[in-house]
């Protein structure tokens with residue numbers, strides 16, 4: 001039995017996720033691994049299911065933004081290496097050690113405090129694995145200083161409770177046509193790596209590429225890439241979509257079913273603010289989805305949906321839980337399937353189209369779809385799993 005009662009759901013094609021990993025496997029040098037980035041609940045696709053599928057398809061590790069996200073994956077039984085890319089407060093180190101989760105560090109004082117805290121534990125625990133983060137031009141977390149980097153490397157290499165597992169940086173503009181910034185970041189990263197080798201350190205796992213850099217500069221893959229948006233079949237920017245260096249398969253669709261149909265006998269206004277007036281003869285269909293699901297209110301009177309393989313307009317304001325459509329041709333009935341994001345017949349509403357309409361990037365669109373929407377997982381077209389936070393089912 002499906003563990004939800006609602007007629008609105010996200011469908012995730014696990015075969016697409018697998019195909020995208022395989023595409024990158026072919027695109028990258030043989031020695032370069034794939035770390036699948038499943039933060040933000042797998043960019044809205046479901047971290048556990050996306051992570052498992054990525055690993056099955058050839059990824060060798062997973063990354064998330066925060067320790068709580070990593071714990072979800074471990075507790076779901078995922079045994080692969082897990083890296084937290086963001087900041088971890090020092091009072092959470094014991095959890096990271098207990099669940100064998102790799103952390104990111106970028107400040108010598110944090111590394112020293114982590115060493116001191118774990119060295120005091122009795123009995124001594126297994127070492128906590130650390131990736132050092134260097135800021136080569138992103139301007140957020142990460143050290144910009146070679147002396148700080150050397151101090152952290154020294155502390156890690158002489159600690160019995162910490163282990164130096166990796167070093168990485170993150171690119172700010174790898175998706176843009178102009179490669180000046182990404183090139184300068186890569187040069188800076190190489191300088192930092194050279195400073196370490198010149199000081200006699202053996203480099204641990206080295207990584208710098210996000211999806212965009214992995215697409216354009218596979219030769220910068222080093223030991224692994226961190227594959228986020230393109231794992232889910234999306235291009236990091238319209239520019240890279242146009243270039244088609246790799247062919248990706250989008251994994252997510254947002255679907256719903258009509259909950260009410262009205263044919264206007266006389267003019268009536270639709271939704272809050274009465275911003276749309278249906279003319280006599282017009283057919284108005286209500287959908288059980290709204291901005292409280294992460295379906296943006298900015299789509300009011302602007303967005304589209306697919307019904308019976310045709311594009312239909314969203315009319316009036318998107319409400320908290322409901323949205324209305326104008327059905328221009330053909331019949332509409334309660335229970336008809338409507339695609340909000342995805343493909344029906346020859347028509348498609350891509351996440352790129354919705355992002356452009358909303359003045360944002362495609363990353364944000366699936367991330368907005370929240371805990372109220374059940375996820376349905378398909379493989380070989382068959383439903384193989386569900387997740388629904390409201391029903392406590394991950």
Ligand SMILES: Cc1ncc(COP(=O)(O)O)c(C=O)c1O
Nearest residue numbers: 037085170210211226227228229
């Ligand atoms: C540090 C880090 N690495 C990798 C990624 C994955 O990037 P993308 O989704 O562009 O592949 C992110 C995502 O924001 C990130 O913050």
